[in-house]
Amino acid sequence: MAVRRIGLTGGIGSGKSTVAGLLVAQGAVLVDTDAIARSIALPGGIAMPALEAAFGPGVIDPAGGLDRAAMRQIVFADAGAKARLESILHPLIGAETQRQAAAAGEDAVVVFDVPLLVESGRWRAIVDRVLVVDATEETQLKRVIARSGWAPEAVKAVIAQQAPRRARRAAADAVIYNESLTLEELAQQVRGFWERWAKSSTR
Numbered sequence: 131m132a133v134r135r136i137g138l139t140g141g142i143g144s145g146k147s148t149v150a151g152l153l154v155a156q157g158a159v160l161v162d163t164d165a166i167a168r169s170i171a172l173p174g175g176i177a178m179p180a181l182e183a184a185f186g187p188g189v190i191d192p193a194g195g196l197d198r199a200a201m202r203q204i205v206f207a208d209a210g211a212k213a214r215l216e217s218i219l220h221p222l223i224g225a226e227t228q229r230q231a232a233a234a235g236e237d238a239v240v241v242f243d244v245p246l247l248v249e250s251g252r253w254r255a256i257v258d259r260v261l262v263v264d265a266t267e268e269t270q271l272k273r274v275i276a277r278s279g280w281a282p283e284a285v286k287a288v289i290a291q292q293a294p295r296r297a298r299r300a301a302a303d304a305v306i307y308n309e310s311l312t313l314e315e316l317a318q319q320v321r322g323f324w325e326r327w328a329k330s331s332t333r
């Protein structure tokens with residue numbers, strides 16, 4: 131069966147975005163759920179009216195977007211607020227994700243970049259294959275520090291919040307072990323998946 135919907139996931143710094151870019155270079159259409167989550171809470175974003183109604187004007191920044199620091203404080207102090215926030219954001223992210231995938235057309239190969247695919251559980255029904263990018267925590271740390279200049283503790287805190295590598299690998303149809311690979315070797319592996327999945331002739 132030709133694969134038309136690929137869920138791409140991996141821990142922070144594993145190389146997901148790099149793999150997503152390589153799949154796009156092969157012809158895939160990327161649906162970036164993190165970018166969608168950010169955009170709906172920017173000034174004029176579709177989540178803003180509901181966020182203001184639920185949490186008040188204190189979570190709106192001067193430009194009209196979500197004041198993330200204020201929102202974090204509310205969520206930190208009130209466990210129910212996190213559930214309310216997610217009940218507003220998740221359906222909107224889901225709808226926008228589906229809209230972008232539908233807009234790509236039935237024959238497009240759509241790659242959903244979903245950092246928390248394994249954690250959220252609802253993706254299995256949406257995608258034909260789950261592709262996991264895996265790397266050791268040591269490498270994740272090194273890459274994020276080099277790329278973003280984060281403190282090691284900040285990277286470790288994010289890793290601790292994400293699913294363990296073993297759980298992610300267990301949910302995978304295929305794993306790219308992005309450890310000691312040159313970017314060209316990584317690109318070669320991605321081309322291999324593209325040949326096997328996207329180009330198979332029957333649907």
Ligand SMILES: Nc1ncnc2c1ncn2[C@@H]1O[C@H](COP(=O)(O)OP(=O)(O)OP(=O)(O)O)[C@@H](O)[C@H]1O
Nearest residue numbers: 141142143144145146147148273277311312313316
């Ligand atoms: N095989 C590789 N060789 C060298 N550098 C790599 C390799 N894979 C990824 N990188 C680099 O590591 C950094 C992290 O990769 P990338 O941004 O793709 O990870 P990510 O999983 O999308 O991270 P995040 O979850 O933070 O968005 C980037 O600067 C990227 O260029």
